[in-house]
Amino acid sequence: EIVMTQSPATLSVSPGERATLSCRASQSVFTNLAWFLQKPGQAPRLLIYGASTRATGVPARFSGSGSGTEFTLTISSLQSEDFAIYYCQQYDNWPLTFGQGTRLEIK
């Protein structure tokens, strides 16, 4: 199965600053990659699919890039509601697999 590795495990950033999260696949997933965030007790929320396409209603401060094995999620100016756990997920190959998550916390 494809192993998805996210880094860093925890990222401390001040509100208003930029956050850059990374996701690496153990083999190419082309652009078949999604990002989503999860807050405690809430349903995971889709942010990005196709590596770079924002889902409906997702603010423009969220952007995704990359292809193959290296992917990045950038949040340009952090808002209070953005502090959460972020996951990447590949849907190129079975079984579908997820990264272990990056916790984005307030600095």
Added chain:
Amino acid sequence: EVQLVESGGVVVQPGGSLRLSCAASGFTFNDYTMHWVRQTPQKGLKWVSIISWDGDTTSYADSVKGRFIISRDNTKNSLFLEMKSLKTEDTALYFCAKEATVHTYGYHWFDYWGQGTLVTVSS
């Protein structure tokens, strides 16, 4: 508004059985493939099972194959996961998730998830 609401999670003994349900609303349920995904603090998010929009095609993770059965009732907009021979390692928060595109089977992202139902397998 799309809503997915899971239920059925309880504490059950090893070797026991359980049936999870997911009630869907806000979209044409019988047009979309659905999934079950589970989450634990130790292992993170793990895909469990998939069922096509018409219920004719299913697939399972190796860890649950032969013990879990996914099904759906399109007349009641409901998804199910029948779990048998439960093991302690099946303890997890179980989510149902909707595939994003009409009449696709896998190879697509999830656009909506439920909030999950907690299954605890313990003696």
